[in-house]
Amino acid sequence: MYKDLRAFLDDLQERLPSDFVRIERPVAPHQFEVTALLQHLENQKKFPVLFFEKPLGMDGKPSAFPLLSNVFATRQRCALSLGMKPSDGELPLSLEYARREDMLLAPVTIPAREAPVKQVVKRGNDANIFELPVVRHHAMDPAPYIDMTPVMKDPDGGFYNISFQRNMVKGPRKLGLHMSPRHNWQIHRKNEEKNRPTPVAIVISHHPAFYLGSLNVSPFGVDDYAKVGAIMGAPLRLTPSETLGTDFMVPADAEMVIEGHVLPNVKEVEGPFGEFTGYYGPQRLRNVIEVSAITHRRDAIFQHIFTGHRDTWVLGGIPKEGSLFNLIRGVVPTVKAVHFPMSGGCRFNCYISIDKKVDGETKQAALAALGGCDFVKHVVVVDADIDIYNEEEVMWAVATRVQADQDVDIIKNVKGNTLDPSQTDNIMTAKMIIDATKPVQRPYEARVAVPKTAMEKTRLEDFIPRSVLDRVPKV
Structure with missing residues (x-):
């Protein structure tokens, strides 16, 4: 059974209905209104998923795409995305991720005519990023950023790598790409040394387990499409890209894919950008993506990550916990x-x-x-x-x-x-x-504890009425 974002949102609204908030009033994501609302909620220690029905595009016009925010801000929702009980969001979630990360599950291919992400295809000048409800996050961000996952394909090994990277909107068909010196950077360097552009596809709004899987800590050379399938618990469905056909496959069940090329030996000013650290990543010369196509579902949902807040932190932490657990074991x-x-x-x-x-x-x-x-x-x-x-x-x-x-x-x-x-x-x-830790080679003072028998025999409800207990505040 394939998985997509819509199946998860249905499950979320059924099992954790208070975690999902629908906003009907128009909102301007490119003018900080989305992140202002998220910050107000965070100040109240509230982290719901927000579904904006009427966001504006970067062009100031009503966008055709609703906007989804804050999906990963709780471990309970991440547990739900892996098919677990929300209450298993701590140790069981880390251990289950660790178990799945040890596996690979090969993707399957479907024709473009069956792929939901191909319901609408826009090429060339019709592929206009300004129509999208791209979010401007923090005060010093110079522009809205698409902060989802670019996919690249190694020119030698033929494997795919998926990574979260920031993409600054520079024009209707132009993005500034920041890459840390990791796997996507290595792939682009191989192409750049031969003066070749690097094909790239930014995957927007897939099942949350897709993004958790994309953050697996595997050696360079492991195919991330197969690793993501293992984390999702179902094979990832792929379909040919518009730009390169079967030479570059893209996720068929995403809400949207932005295709293009990272230009060789071309760098422009990018940033600053409010990063996961809670500080601004500095302005630097960075790579440029030239967009060639945008494909999406007819009623596609556009998603962003609230970088530098729980939405980023929880998402990034769980895969690292699983990966390091396997390594340390x-x-x-x-x-x-x-x-x-x-x-x-x-x-x-x-x-x-x-x-x-x-x-x-x-x-x-x-x-x-x-x-x-x-x-x-x-x-x-x-x-x-x-x-x-x-x-x-x-x-x-x-x-x-x-x-x-x-x-x-x-x-x-x-x-x-x-x-x-x-x-x-x-x-x-x-x-x-x-x-x-306490030393093994010598005795250590004992930790205080109320006797277990007393804890089992003495119940709060026998001494404090439930109506009173429920009013006592948690600290």
């Missing part, structure tokens, strides 16, 4: 969980719990995490009695189980992330390991 089989907390933008801070048997396992687990993901700057390793999804518990372990001169390691001159604002060098950074 190879060297420390007693690993229990891996978590990227909101406090580090679900990128820079990593919490690991292990059932430690010997003292050296802590550092083994931490080094595996640092080596497996260059985003990670700070690793805190705790014992299995600590809930790593509860940051108060993690910090309590740091406060009571760490001696800084013995349990903290600093590693200098390591490859970091170009968007980290704390780096004085463009790419080099320092990393830190905090061992917040």
Whole structure:
């Protein structure tokens, strides 16, 4: 059974109806109105999916495409997208992602006449980005940005790579593309060295599991279409692109695909842009995409990610948790969980719990995490009695189980992330390991606990009426 965004939205409205808010009033995404609403909700600690029925296009006219925001802002919705119970959004979600990431599921091909994304085809000058409800996110962003996933195909191996990258709207058929030095960048470099343009397809509004799958941490050379299928739990359906036909396949069930080429040896000013870090990524000379076609469903939904907020953080954190769990388990089989907390933008801070048997396992687990993901700057390793999804518990372990001169390691001159604002060098950074586990070789003070028998025998409802208990505020 194939999967698409519409099936997920139907499931969401049935199972988590309070998570879906429909907005009927016209809104101007290119004038910060969408992100202003999202920020107001965030200030109230509310993170619903917003469905804007009447957004304006960049041309100021009513757009034909409704706009979808904030899909990934809760772990419960991400769990739902993988076919799990919303209540399984913490450790079970990470472990299930880890299980699926170990697999590949080959895509299937369908003809263009059967592909929903081919219901409307616009080529050349008819492919007008200004008609789309593209969002301008933060005050210093110079233009609206499409912040979904460009797909590229390796010219040598023939595999596809999918990556979240920012695309600055520069004209009706022109985008500025920022690429960090990862897989898509490597593919483009191969073409650029031979003065060839790089075919690209930006996939907009697919099933959320497609985007979770696109963030898998696999070696260069693994086909992301097959990896995404494994994460989705169903083969990804592909169809020939308009620009290159069967030489470049695109997802058939997306709401929209923007096709084009990254021009060789052409760079223009791009940015600044409010990034996942919560800071602006600086203005730089970056690559340029020339758009050749836009294909979409007749009533296509346009989606964006609220970059620098929970919508980005949760989306990016869950795949890294699964990937690193698999990696760490190879060297420390007693690993229990891996978590990227909101406090580090679900990128820079990593919490690991292990059932430690010997003292050296802590550092083994931490080094595996640092080596497996260059985003990670700070690793805190705790014992299995600590809930790593509860940051108060993690910090309590740091406060009571760490001696800084013995349990903290600093590693200098390591490859970091170009968007980290704390780096004085463009790419080099320092990393830190905090061992917040109890030593194995000597006794340690016991953690306080109310007797289990008393907890089982003494029920709140027997002493405090439910009507009173429900009024007591949570802190």
